[in-house]
Amino acid sequence: MERLNVSLERLKTILPVPEKIYGSGDISQWKEAEKELGSKFPADYKEFISTYGTGGVCGFLWIYSPFSDNENLNFFIRSKEENDAYIISKQKFPDDFPHSLFPVEGGLLPWGVTDNGDVLNWITSNNPEEWSVLVYDGGTGESYEYKNSFSEFIFDILNGNINCNLFPDDLLDIEIEYVVGDAD
Template identity: 35%
Template sequence: MDFDQITTLIAPPIDPIETSGSSWTEIEREIGAFLPADYKKFVSTYGTGSIGDFLWVFNPFSKNKNLNLNSFRYLQSSYQNLKADFPELYDRPPFPLHDSFFTWAQTDNGDSLIWIIKSEPPETWQVGIHSADQAEEELTSLTFTGFMVRLLEKQLASRILPKQFLQAGKNFLPSA
């Protein structure tokens, strides 16, 4: 699938918010991992905001601590705390180890979209969905672009994401 399918399905804002700040190189150095090029293109094209006023794609350049790297750090820390208390439910290794996860979006319900970290290039990482308590995980065979296209075309099935969101028309709402 091609990134242009995303921009055809959901119009980018004319004046996106917070599309730059630090460089992607600095962000990736701080994270400790490279990020998929199509995700970086999405952030550079759309900036900070939500899809359908429900799904918030994290933007490392955002000043909003709920949408930038602070959210990623918080969710990683929460997962590790839960793993310490309930290792049978939380079996992913700590980021950035192989088979760990990186959270790149969150819903208003607290469900998260993640990538499963592999040794392959980040453009091949599969997207997963974590429930709000991170105990339930759904894995897809889709990359970022594939997932976004399926979501926007209303062709995505999920036990975790609400059906009314999956079946609704979507737009991008810029918001800082």
């Protein structure tokens, strides 16, 4: 658990926390969300959403929140839609879409999307603190797996330690900021 908190603290050094946040949830809302999911969320994801709220990194990498009023950023609405699309793609092109879906052990669970339509997933296991990240192009099935936690992945993208071939080369040429979603 300490490793995850260090990652979020490190993330805060390069991704400023917005002054106002939306869709961050409280303890009882997190319990309800985890009941609906049927699993705990990774601690660093919960801390990230509690700290940053609903929104996107650099206006490109959008992170779903269980508490978002925006259906385009709501974790439960979007993960169902992404999973439904994945099932259709898997039926048509099984070699290009080889993964199972959560709650199957090792199944994908979407937690975000890019402006390019790349889907950001956890590769799940029995222990949410061990979930890794898989980014796939929803159109082609091209995918990249990272053994990072949620917050480590975002940190490594922003500091240039990860260069995902699906992301634009100039992603870090703009100001690193968290764009708040669900704003009034």
